[in-house]
Amino acid sequence: MDLRERRKQRVRAKLRRGSAGRLRLSVFRSSQHIYAQVIDDEAGRTVAAASTLDKELRGSLKTGADKAAAEAVGKLLASRATAAGVDRVVFDRGSYVYHGRIKALADGAREGGLSF
Known part of the structure; x- marks a missing residue:
């Protein structure tokens, strides 16, 4: 298992312990696009x-x-999640450091009405 995969698993394990039944906002970043989804595990x-x-x-x-x-x-x-009745999530940054595009997405989701 490479270091990136280990870091992702470590972050997810911490999220599972502290999520208290909340849904997970997962982020994937590629070189050209960024994707996000709210997942009910x-x-x-x-x-x-x-x-x-x-x-x-x-x-x-x-x-x-x-x-x-x-x-x-x-x-x-955030607007799609609130339309689906979700207002509290736990932020899953995956293997990415919380800065740049990942932080901008989180800030945008908070502005849109999600709390985490």
Whole structure:
């Protein structure tokens, strides 16, 4: 198992211990896009999802790989999650350090109404 996978598993283990039944906001970052989804681990399903590939965002973004795009994805995800009845989540940053695009997405989700 490589270091990145070990770091991701370590973060998820801490989330499981402290989540208290809350849903998980999971983030994936590629070199060109950013994706986020709210996951119900107990039921094994995705409640809400958003990415820079969504039609609502694609035309308005300059690129899918900057902080502005990540913040827009966070706001869109928060609006979809609140429409599905979710307002409290636990933030799963995966193997990524909490800065840059990951932090911008989290801030956008908080502005959109999610609390974590």
